[in-house]
Amino acid sequence: MKLPGLVDLQVNGFAGIDFNNPALQTEEVEEVCRLLYAEGVVGFLPTLVTNDFDVIESLARTIFAANNSSGAMILGLHLEGPFISSLPGARGAHDVKWICAPNFNRICYLQNIFRNKIKLLTFSPDWQDSAKFVEGVCGLGIRVAIGHTMATQEEITQATNAGATLSTHLGNGIPNQLSRHPNPIWAQLAEDRLWASLIGDGFHLSRDIFQTIIKVKRNKAFLVSDSTMFAGMKSGQYQSSIGGDVILTAEGRLSMAGNENLMAGSAMSIRMMIESLVRNNWLNFEEAWELGSIRPWRYLGGRGWSEQVEISVPESWC
Ligand SMILES: [Zn+2]
Numbered sequence: 001m002k003l004p005g006l007v008d009l010q011v012n013g014f015a016g017i018d019f020n021n022p023a024l025q026t027e028e029v030e031e032v033c034r035l036l037y038a039e040g041v042v043g044f045l046p047t048l049v050t051n052d053f054d055v056i057e058s059l060a061r062t063i064f065a066a067n068n069s070s071g072a073m074i075l076g077l078h079l080e081g082p083f084i085s086s087l088p089g090a091r092g093a094h095d096v097k098w099i100c101a102p103n104f105n106r107i108c109y110l111q112n113i114f115r116n117k118i119k120l121l122t123f124s125p126d127w128q129d130s131a132k133f134v135e136g137v138c139g140l141g142i143r144v145a146i147g148h149t150m151a152t153q154e155e156i157t158q159a160t161n162a163g164a165t166l167s168t169h170l171g172n173g174i175p176n177q178l179s180r181h182p183n184p185i186w187a188q189l190a191e192d193r194l195w196a197s198l199i200g201d202g203f204h205l206s207r208d209i210f211q212t213i214i215k216v217k218r219n220k221a222f223l224v225s226d227s228t229m230f231a232g233m234k235s236g237q238y239q240s241s242i243g244g245d246v247i248l249t250a251e252g253r254l255s256m257a258g259n260e261n262l263m264a265g266s267a268m269s270i271r272m273m274i275e276s277l278v279r280n281n282w283l284n285f286e287e288a289w290e291l292g293s294i295r296p297w298r299y300l301g302g303r304g305w306s307e308q309v310e311i312s313v314p315e316s317w318c
Pocket residue numbers: 080092148169173
């Protein structure tokens with residue numbers, strides 16, 4: 001079956017390779033490109049999370065040195081942090097040590113040395129002068145997303161007025177316990193100008209909120225894998241650099257070994273998510289495929305359809 005290729009705007013790693021590992025090698029990035037292409041992904045944004053700026057710069061150099069002509073295309077970089085909320089729950093697995101206030105000069109410098117290849121920046125709009133920062137970053141040709149935040153409705157509106165266009169993994173990167181209203185989820189759901197990315201592995205969001213976000217955002221919702229290096233690996237217990245061992249179940253749920261209630265990131269590619277969403281009757285196949293292909297493609301400014309790929313689809317999906 002010929003289908004529009006999948007596009008993944010949030011990939012932290014895949015198949016044992018971690019883009020945030022300071023020892024990352026360019027050949028490993030090329031390997032991820034090949035493996036993701038085999039999963040039907042035609043383009044993706046490697047994602048670097050909150051870290052020391054020197055490490056971010058060095059990792060980006062390694063990533064952009066990759067020759068990906070035989071695999072999924074690196075469409076640019078997604079910087080998730082370091083200008084996020086430092087509050088527990090909101091910051092998720094990001095290292096609080098490197099979280100800092102928005103620094104426009106740093107982003108400007110990176111965008112210059114990497115020749116406009118930074119495509120997306122996720123930040124929290126509760127920092128001072130956020131609106132000015134958003135305007136500046138948008139002026140560099142970078143799309144701005146709101147995420148890992150406990151920002152107020154007013155702060156979210158101001159960031160959107162200034163040019164923010166996306167909620168990163170809406171419903172995640174937020175404390176378990178929230179005021180019933182107002183809270184940042186309602187504020188972002190109600191803001192029509194914001195697109196929403198969703199982690200559709202069946203574990204990060206419950207069926208009710210997943211379907212609610214899709215209904216509210218309509219053609220502005222899309223899937224991201226937010227995959228870690230454990231995606232594409234066999235079930236089992238593994239050592240993780242994010243603090244302790246992790247357990248990956250056969251169903252694809254990744255949690256900390258010491259506390260299985262604590263998620264440790266996603267362990268699925270977009271194709272695996274689509275398979276799980278369809279199998280569990282969360283979405284039909286056409287909807288799920290669109291959420292993983294042309295929607296993120298269009299969010300990035302692509303026209304028409306992403307490259308077509310030949311995919312063998314089990315009959316049970318359709
Ligand atoms: Zn995140």
